[in-house]
Amino acid sequence: MTKGFLVSYIFIKLAIKNMLNLITNQQMRQADTYTCQHLNIESVELMEQAAKAFVELFIKYSLSDKEISIVAGKGNNGGDGLAIARLLHEKGYKHIKVYILEKFNSASKDFSINLEKLQTLNIPIVYCYSLHDLPSTFDVVVDAVLGSGFNRALDSFFAAVFRHINESSNFIVSVDVPSGCPADTFDIESYDGIHAHLTICFQRPKLFFTLPESHKVTDDFKTVSIGLCEDYLQSIPSDYFWIDKGYVTALLPCRKKFSHKGSYGHVLVYSGTKTMRGASLLASKAAVKMGAGRTTLLTDAEFFPFANVFLPELMTADIGRLNDLNFDKFSAIAIGPGLGISETSREHVLRLLKLKNPLVLDADALNVLSKEDLSGHPHLVITPHMNEFDRLFGKHKTWYERLQSAKSFAQENGIVIVLKNQYTFICTPQGKVFINSTGNPAMAQGGMGDVLTGCITALLARGLKPEEAAVAGCYIHGFTADLLAEQHEVVSPSLLTDNLSKAISLLKSGPHNIN
Numbered sequence: 193m194t195k196g197f198l199v200s201y202i203f204i205k206l207a208i209k210n211m212l213n214l215i216t217n218q219q220m221r222q223a224d225t226y227t228c229q230h231l232n233i234e235s236v237e238l239m240e241q242a243a244k245a246f247v248e249l250f251i252k253y254s255l256s257d258k259e260i261s262i263v264a265g266k267g268n269n270g271g272d273g274l275a276i277a278r279l280l281h282e283k284g285y286k287h288i289k290v291y292i293l294e295k296f297n298s299a300s301k302d303f304s305i306n307l308e309k310l311q312t313l314n315i316p317i318v319y320c321y322s323l324h325d326l327p328s329t330f331d332v333v334v335d336a337v338l339g340s341g342f343n344r345a346l347d348s349f350f351a352a353v354f355r356h357i358n359e360s361s362n363f364i365v366s367v368d369v370p371s372g373c374p375a376d377t378f379d380i381e382s383y384d385g386i387h388a389h390l391t392i393c394f395q396r397p398k399l400f401f402t403l404p405e406s407h408k409v410t411d412d413f414k415t416v417s418i419g420l421c422e423d424y425l426q427s428i429p430s431d432y433f434w435i436d437k438g439y440v441t442a443l444l445p446c447r448k449k450f451s452h453k454g455s456y457g458h459v460l461v462y463s464g465t466k467t468m469r470g471a472s473l474l475a476s477k478a479a480v481k482m483g484a485g486r487t488t489l490l491t492d493a494e495f496f497p498f499a500n501v502f503l504p505e506l507m508t509a510d511i512g513r514l515n516d517l518n519f520d521k522f523s524a525i526a527i528g529p530g531l532g533i534s535e536t537s538r539e540h541v542l543r544l545l546k547l548k549n550p551l552v553l554d555a556d557a558l559n560v561l562s563k564e565d566l567s568g569h570p571h572l573v574i575t576p577h578m579n580e581f582d583r584l585f586g587k588h589k590t591w592y593e594r595l596q597s598a599k600s601f602a603q604e605n606g607i608v609i610v611l612k613n614q615y616t617f618i619c620t621p622q623g624k625v626f627i628n629s630t631g632n633p634a635m636a637q638g639g640m641g642d643v644l645t646g647c648i649t650a651l652l653a654r655g656l657k658p659e660e661a662a663v664a665g666c667y668i669h670g671f672t673a674d675l676l677a678e679q680h681e682v683v684s685p686s687l688l689t690d691n692l693s694k695a696i697s698l699l700k701s702g703p704h705n706i707n
């Protein structure tokens with residue numbers, strides 16, 4: 193192992209250590225047991241911590257004047273529900289009612305302890321043996337029937353209760369996981385569990401919630417720390433990591449004293465067809481704003497004046513004199529935005545694939561290739577959306593299957609695949625999947641992908657490895673849009689691009705307010 197490689201290997205290990213590895217329910221239960229033994233606490237204390245963490249977030253939703261119905265099972269998820277009822281009562285919530293579903297064979301120990309505590313308070317408790325014991329409508333429901341212990345198909349009673357809650361509640365907040373959700377098997381074809389408006393997950397988000405299919409199960413999710421031993425959690429092997437701010441900030445290269453434009457790399461952006469040049473301009477502008485030392489747009493000579501007026505920082509190269517171009521001077525190349533589908537486009541992309549330069553392929557650059565063209569390019573990042581991905585790799589029935597295809601292709605062929613999604617998946621040659629936690633629906637507008645391509649290419653040019661550039665590029669792209677979405681209903685690609693460099697400074701320093 194060379195010294196450079198060793199240093200970067202240790203760095204990646206350390207950096208991964210600081211990120212949330214996503215784990216299964218069963219692993220979470222092991223962490224639960226480990227934490228109690230290691231910290232020498234009773235499991236009921238952990239339940240109290242979980243309930244406190246839930247309540248701390250729940251109260252931010254300003255629901256204290258609403259009628260809160262806690263619907264509880266009799267396992268530990270139900271125990272959490274009872275503790276939450278008590279803690280909300282202590283916080284002054286006046287309209288709390290608890291419904292306990294009596295169709296469990298037995299109650300867990302910690303459920304029973306919490307029931308005893310609850311019975312001493314002035315909170316109505318309804319023991320439900322049939323659907324008729326539940327009210328006809330609910331305002332706010334705290335769903336604490338089934339959590340990670342859900343392990344078999346729902347019988348008709350539970351299915352009917354969940355259907356009733358789904359149909360007659362204004363706002364449903366699930367504790368840890370919506371009741372009846374098979375979070376580890378991803379099998380929701382005939383889902384009959386709770387559909388939450390919000391799920392407050394304990395300690396880790398569930399991988400399933402990052403897949404579009406999860407919209408049947410929860411509209412949104414948030415994660416709270418409940419005090420499980422992080423060292424133990426981090427030691428659990430996982431291929432899935434939730435990207436956080438700290439990880440990305442550590443990846444970003446600094447701008448150093450005595451540096452010059454040559455220190456920050458040179459990006460080349462291939463221009464698109466005459467009708468879609470805006471796409472390559474957006475990618476170029478993103479590269480400039482992302483801090484590339486130089487950015488060159490490869491386009492027809494007749495377009496040079498327009499490009500220069502649009503962005504004076506841009507340099508230009510004549511696509512008509514391609515054979516004279518020395519590609520060695522470019523630290524990273526982007527092709528695809530607005531490229532157009534043609535035999536010439538394919539020739540251009542194949543030519544670039546033969547070079548050693550770090551390369552980002554997006555949009556039509558992917559549409560003119562086959563899966564076979566993509567193998568064995570160690571400096572390659574591809575950024576397909578779902579349709580582009582499925583055209584290359586075949587139709588997929590579910591997002592989980594699609595993710596598995598991307599994960600194995602990236603690993604087997606040594607490339608980075610940025611599979612775009614609300615939570616974009618970055619699949620690496622090491623077989624890991626980094627899941628981007630930033631971004632929002634205000635970004636859904638043509639040109640947004642072109643900006644992402646420019647962001648990733650600039651970071652490649654600035655010296656980041658392909659997987660690092662993809663992770664940091666996606667995070668910053670979404671982070672900028674998240675800040676802007678606080679003030680703008682739509683975050684256009686141009687608006688986002690204009691704010692990239694400001695957002696990077698904020699990311700490094702905080703506070704997070706772009707205006």
Ligand SMILES: NC(=O)C1=CN([C@@H]2O[C@H](COP(=O)(O)OP(=O)(O)OC[C@H]3O[C@@H](n4cnc5c(N)ncnc54)[C@H](O)[C@@H]3O)[C@@H](O)[C@H]2O)[C@@H](O)CC1
Pocket residue numbers: 220221223224238239242265266267268269270271272296297298300337338339340341342343344345346347350367368369394418420
């Ligand atoms: N793992 C952790 O980190 C912690 C977990 N806690 C809570 O504990 C929960 C897990 O608790 P449990 O292991 O008791 O599991 P649950 O509370 O999810 O469910 C357990 C009960 O449900 C029954 N059950 C399972 N599937 C069913 C079905 N389809 N129909 C009817 N009954 C069914 C089981 O037989 C058992 O009686 C978590 O989701 C979380 O809410 C917290 O209290 C504290 C910390």
Ligand SMILES: [K+]
Pocket residue numbers: 269335336337338339366367368369370371
């Ligand atoms: K639940």
